Amino acid sequence: MEAWVDISILGLMALTAIAIVMLRNLLAVVMLSGIYSLLAASIFVVMDAVDVAFTEAAVGAGISTMLFIGTLALTTRIEKKPAHTPVLPLIVVIITGAVLIFGTLDVAVYGDPLAPAMQDVAPYYLENTKKHAGIPNVVTAVLASYRGYDTLGEVVVIFTAGIGVILLLGSWRRGLPKIAPHKDDKA
Amino acid sequence: MGDWEFIVGHYNYWIAIFLAMTGLYIVIARGNLIKKLVGLNVFQSSVFILYISLAKVEGGTAPILARGIDIYSNPLPHVLILTAIVVGVATTALGLALVVRIRGEYGTIEEDDIHSQDESM
Incomplete structure (x- = not known):
């Protein structure tokens, strides 16, 4: 049962991260990053780190989101379309990720x-x-x-x-x- | 070890790595400075999840001592990450202050526009 809670919350975090990459409306991006922090706080409770969870909920989901919204009010809300092709960053990210995943095979299981x-x-x-x-x-x-x-x-x-x-x-x-x-x- | 145990035993690490790579991608592929800072935060939280996953003990509970409980999760990664969260928001605040100043000087927060203004000077 606990494994399923773990899998679904982390799955939602992955989806939120993908949505953050896709969206160009910065207010939506900042709101999603608040949701991302709140999901992180929930997963910390599941993993017994209650002190970390309420710090993340207060500081990560609360204060950081407020700081971002304040910055948006002073700057701009729409991200420009990226001018470069994302091929090189994608290659870098995939290679780094593959090496890291190879590394987890030696780490003690969860x-x-x-x-x-x-x-x-x-x-x-x-x-x-x-x-x-x-x-x-x-x-x-x-x-x-x-x-x-x-x-x-x-x-x-x-x-x-x-x-x-x-x-x-x-x-x-x-x-x-x-x-x-x-x-x-x-x- | 069966397939299911193998997946559950490594799932947290894999998702943490996926989130870290998503954050890294945003930081290196996107030109908007606010988006870059959000990417940095995504990366940061993924590291927190990795550390807290390493602290979990099967059948354990939160490290608050109580009668009748023998198994606790490892408290040390929790302490580390608690510090990291607070320092993280301090660096985010500094980064956002820099973004506001850059907007004041250049009138834009897109990296490409800032570079082209620098070159034309």
């Missing part, structure tokens, strides 16, 4: 409890989190306690990105062209 990734470090955290951190959620304990400094580094990255956005778009700039919505949607 759900294998004896996979190498499950052996050394993971059981340590599962056994000791209650003793060291005193909370039941292992993901939170690793994120905020065991690897607290890494999370601090993550905050620094977000802060840097925020400064970058302010420097690029801030209203303090003088003598540079003003950024305003353009009216020509028929690009």
Whole structure:
């Protein structure tokens, strides 16, 4: 049963991705990418990653979609017809995909409890989190306690990105062209 | 291992690779900068799915300790991907700010038009 849920959600994600490639209306593309993130959040719940699922639903489906819509309002809504033939990109993509699929044949099968990734470090955290951190959620304990400094580094990255956005778009700039919505949607 | 087990055991990886290649195709074949960023996001999410698939344990449950449960999925990929999602949205925001600035300077967000303007300067 669980296998069928898995197969259908991932199938829907593949269809959404194909629709994103095909469509040239950027608002539709952005909406589909929101749906794509929501489907990703659902598949994360199926695969037991609940913390990842609600972060993806809030950040991926929520904030990212809002950022994209804001950018569309300031730029344009229609993508121009591609001028080049897609033959070379298709060849590159197919070869890369084939090599990667060949690589998966050596990876431990989905759900294998004896996979190498499950052996050394993971059981340590599962056994000791209650003793060291005193909370039941292992993901939170690793994120905020065991690897607290890494999370601090993550905050620094977000802060840097925020400064970058302010420097690029801030209203303090003088003598540079003003950024305003353009009216020509028929690009 | 039967055919069905083989397919179910690798299906997640294959779909993740398919999604990654779709994202890569959008990034290299399409000229619109917003579409490129959407492609980048598609690629990114596919990597998340690959990592979370590797963390799943058959018969396991979410890694939140509770009485009477012995099997949990691997929490470490979850932590990694949690960080990656948040950093991903930060880079997307920066990319979109660049797109808005490019639109302000060039009046277009199509890569070909930007190149031809650069060459005619």
